[in-house]
Amino acid sequence: MGGIVGLVPLATGVAVFLDPLRTRKKKGGGGDDGFIKVATLEELPTGKPPQRFAVIDDRVDAWNMFPQEPVGAVYLSRSADDDVQALCVICPHAGCSVDFDPSRNVFQCPCHNSSFKLSGEIHNEDSPAARGMDTLEVEIKNDNEVWVKYQQFRPGTAEKIAEA
Amino acid sequence: MNALANWFDDRTGYRAYLHETLYERIPGGARWRYVWGSTLVFTFVVQMITGLFLWMSYSPSSQTAWESVYYIQYEMQFGWLLRGLHHFTAQAMIVLLALHFMQIVIDGAYKAPREVNFWLGLILMQIVLGLSLTGYLLPWDQKGYWATQVATKLSTMVPVFGPQIQRLVVGGPNYGHHTLTRFFALHAGVLPTLLIGLLGLHLYVFRRHGITAKDPNRAPETTFWPDQVLRDAVACLGVLTVVLLLIFWKAPQYSGELSQLAADGRLGDVFGAELGAPADPTEPYAAARPEWYFLFLFQFLKFFKGEYEVYGAIYIPGGVMLFMFLMPFIGRWKLGHRFNLAYMGVLILGAAALTWMAVEEDRTKDEYKAAVADAHMKSERIRELIQGRQGVGYDGAVALLRSDPKTHGPHLFAVKCASCHRYNGHNGMDVVVEDPATASDLGNFGTREWVRGFITDPAGEDYFGATAEGSYNGEPLGERFTEGEMAFWAEENIGNMTKREIDAVVEFLIAQSGREFAPPIDEELVAEGRDFFENGTDNAQGCIDCHAVTPLGEEEQLGDTGLAPRLTGYASEAWLRDFIGHPGAEHNYGERNAMPEFGDQLSEQQLDLLARFLTKNWYEPPTETTEVVVEE
Numbered sequence: 001m002g003g004i005v006g007l008v009p010l011a012t013g014v015a016v017f018l019d020p021l022r023t024r025k026k027k028g029g030g031g032d033d034g035f036i037k038v039a040t041l042e043e044l045p046t047g048k049p050p051q052r053f054a055v056i057d058d059r060v061d062a063w064n065m066f067p068q069e070p071v072g073a074v075y076l077s078r079s080a081d082d083d084v085q086a087l088c089v090i091c092p093h094a095g096c097s098v099d100f101d102p103s104r105n106v107f108q109c110p111c112h113n114s115s116f117k118l119s120g121e122i123h124n125e126d127s128p129a130a131r132g133m134d135t136l137e138v139e140i141k142n143d144n145e146v147w148v149k150y151q152q153f154r155p156g157t158a159e160k161i162a163e164a
Numbered sequence: 165m166n167a168l169a170n171w172f173d174d175r176t177g178y179r180a181y182l183h184e185t186l187y188e189r190i191p192g193g194a195r196w197r198y199v200w201g202s203t204l205v206f207t208f209v210v211q212m213i214t215g216l217f218l219w220m221s222y223s224p225s226s227q228t229a230w231e232s233v234y235y236i237q238y239e240m241q242f243g244w245l246l247r248g249l250h251h252f253t254a255q256a257m258i259v260l261l262a263l264h265f266m267q268i269v270i271d272g273a274y275k276a277p278r279e280v281n282f283w284l285g286l287i288l289m290q291i292v293l294g295l296s297l298t299g300y301l302l303p304w305d306q307k308g309y310w311a312t313q314v315a316t317k318l319s320t321m322v323p324v325f326g327p328q329i330q331r332l333v334v335g336g337p338n339y340g341h342h343t344l345t346r347f348f349a350l351h352a353g354v355l356p357t358l359l360i361g362l363l364g365l366h367l368y369v370f371r372r373h374g375i376t377a378k379d380p381n382r383a384p385e386t387t388f389w390p391d392q393v394l395r396d397a398v399a400c401l402g403v404l405t406v407v408l409l410l411i412f413w414k415a416p417q418y419s420g421e422l423s424q425l426a427a428d429g430r431l432g433d434v435f436g437a438e439l440g441a442p443a444d445p446t447e448p449y450a451a452a453r454p455e456w457y458f459l460f461l462f463q464f465l466k467f468f469k470g471e472y473e474v475y476g477a478i479y480i481p482g483g484v485m486l487f488m489f490l491m492p493f494i495g496r497w498k499l500g501h502r503f504n505l506a507y508m509g510v511l512i513l514g515a516a517a518l519t520w521m522a523v524e525e526d527r528t529k530d531e532y533k534a535a536v537a538d539a540h541m542k543s544e545r546i547r548e549l550i551q552g553r554q555g556v557g558y559d560g561a562v563a564l565l566r567s568d569p570k571t572h573g574p575h576l577f578a579v580k581c582a583s584c585h586r587y588n589g590h591n592g593m594d595v596v597v598e599d600p601a602t603a604s605d606l607g608n609f610g611t612r613e614w615v616r617g618f619i620t621d622p623a624g625e626d627y628f629g630a631t632a633e634g635s636y637n638g639e640p641l642g643e644r645f646t647e648g649e650m651a652f653w654a655e656e657n658i659g660n661m662t663k664r665e666i667d668a669v670v671e672f673l674i675a676q677s678g679r680e681f682a683p684p685i686d687e688e689l690v691a692e693g694r695d696f697f698e699n700g701t702d703n704a705q706g707c708i709d710c711h712a713v714t715p716l717g718e719e720e721q722l723g724d725t726g727l728a729p730r731l732t733g734y735a736s737e738a739w740l741r742d743f744i745g746h747p748g749a750e751h752n753y754g755e756r757n758a759m760p761e762f763g764d765q766l767s768e769q770q771l772d773l774l775a776r777f778l779t780k781n782w783y784e785p786p787t788e789t790t791e792v793v794v795e796e
Contacts, residue, residue, distance in 0.1 A: 021331055039765070040765065043765060061340035062335075063341070070445075089448070095314055096310070097448030108531075110532065111462075113466060128465065128466055129473075130470045130471050156318070157471070163337065
C-alpha cells in the first residue's frame, strides 16, 4: 500500500521527465522533404573556397516558435555548374563548430584540433575525429536555388548516424 | 536560564548530542591536516546561502537566464559580490576536495573499517563536480553554452543509452529553455538534496569510527572542541580570504576610479565573476573551454583518434574513477597503500600536466585569442546597449546584440559585400583581402568626401575604377562603368565648375539622406546645389538629364527615372535597403546593373543591419564631453 502511495507521484513525474524522448512531428518551414533553401548559385562562384551559409528555418524551443531564424550552418562549395557540395559545420568529433582556414585551405576545428580537407575527409592523421565532416544532401531547384537537407549526426562514431 | 535549558534538554536531549559533537576524541592532538573536511562543509554552506539568494533573482529560460544574471551582476546592489562569492567558492571547493582526498589517502583513512565512508566521499566528489558542470551553463553566456554543449554531446557516447541520456539532459533535440530548467533543477534541487543527505551519512559514519590519527602518540589526546575547532575556523577564514581576494584581485588596477565606480553603483563592472556575451546559437564560440578544473579532460580527449574517442571521453575517466572505489581493498595488501599513493600521485600529476598543456596550447593560438577578444568586446557592447535603452527587450539580449550594426555589421559586410567592395581598404573586419576590389570602397559612403570624390572622379580606383576587373554573370564588365555616362559627364563638366558649384552639388546630395553631419548641412549650399542639379550652369550640364530626385522636403520629382539611379533619399537607410535589395530595378541601375540582387539573399533584418552599418547609425554611449556640454 505504502509503495503505491509513493509510486503514483513518482511515476507521473518520471513520465513527464521522459517527455523529450518522444519524437515529435517536426514543425517549421522548409519543404516537406526536409530540404531548406540555403543559397543561390550566384553566391557560389565555381572553384572558390567553401563559404559558410546560415540555415534559416522556423526554430522551436519548447513553448516558443521563432519563425525563420538561423538554426545551423553549412559550408557550400561548387566544383562545376550544378555540382554543389554541402558540409555540416558541426565537428564529427565532439560537436564544436569547425572553422575554415583560407591560408591553409583546410577546415580546422578550434576545440580538439581536428582538420579536414576541402572534400570534408580527414586531413591530418593527428585529427581525433572518427570520420570526415558530414556531407549533406543537396538539390538544385528552380535553376539556381541551392536546397540542403539539414541534418545533424552523432559525434564520435565512425559511421554517420543521424540524430532524430 | 539554566531551568529553561534543563527543560529543553529534557525534551530534546540536546546536551548529550552537543557533547558528543564537541567532545569527539582526537588521539595525537589537533592538527592542521584535519581541517580540509571542515572547510568543505563550510564552502558548501556558503554555496547554499549564496545560491539561495541568487535563486531569488535568477530566471532559467533561454530569453531570461543571461538577462537575469546581467541584472544581478550589474544592477542589483552587491549582486556582483554575491555572484563573486558563489563563483569563486565553487572553484575553492574543487581545490579543497582535492586536498581532502589527498589527506585521506596519504593518512590511510580509507582503510577498514572506513571503506563505506571513503565511498560516500567519492560519491560526494561526483556530486560536487556535477554541481560545477551544471552551474557553468546557468548564466547562459557564450562560454558556458558552447562548452557545455560539447560535454552533453559527448554523453551520446555512453554505451547503450547514450543518445537517450543526452536527450533527457538537454530536454529535447537542441539546447533551449528545457536545458536550463533541467540544469537548474539539478543544480539547485536534485544535487544539493543528494549532497546534504550523503554528507549527513558521511559525517555520521565518520563519527562512528573517529578520526584516523596517523600518529596517535604525537601529542596528548584532545577533543574536537576547542583545539581542532580553532584550527578549522582559522582554515575556513583563510578560504574566505582567498575567495575575497579572487573577487577583488582587479582592485589595484582601478584604485583611482573605485570611489567613482562605487558612487555610480558600477562596482560590478570590475569585481566578481565574469559574465560573457549572451549565448547565441547561431554564433559558435571558437574559444569554448570548460572550467579550468575540467581542462585536463578536454586535453585528454585530443589524444584519442578515431573510434577510440569513447575511451578518452567515457571509458578511461570512468574506469579511473571506478578504480578509486577499489582503493580500500588494495590498501589491505602489503604494498597496497604505496600503490594507492602512487596511483593518486600519477593522477594528480597527470591532470596537472594535461591542464598545463591545454593552457599553453591556447596561449599561443591566435584563433583562440581572437575569439576571446571578440567575446570580450561583445560582452562590453551588450552592456552599453542595455544601458542605452535602459533595459532588455522581451526578445532578450541576444536579439539586441544581433540587431546592433556596430557588432554584426562588419561580419555581414565581410561575408556579403567584401568579395567586390571594400570598407576603407579592408573587408569590414580589418582584414585586407588579397584579391583586388571590383567595386567601390564604401567605408565613407554618403559623406561629403565620398560624394565629392565620386562626382569629381567616378572612374577613380576607389569608385567605378575597380569595376574594370569585375565581371557579372560571367561577362567581364570592362569599361561599362569606367567609361560610362557618369565618367563621361565628369570629364566634360567638372573642369568647368567652380569649387563653390561642386561643394553645392555635394551638399545637396548628402542632404538627401537626412543624416546628421559634422559640420552640419549648409542650407544655402543645398539650395544652390539643388539649382545646379536641375538646371546646370552655362558651362556645365546638370544632373537631371540622367538622375531623378524628389528633393528632401519636396513632393515633386525632378527628372525621369530610368537612365541612372534615382537619388531620392540618396544614401539614407531606406535608399540603401532598396538599392542593395534591388540594384537591377529600373529606378536603380536597370539593365546596366552588375551587382547581385541581395533582396533574395538577405533577410529584412540583415538588410536593415547592413544599411545601418553603412550609414554608421548605431548606438554610442554618451561621452564625458557631451555631458559637460549639456550641463553648460
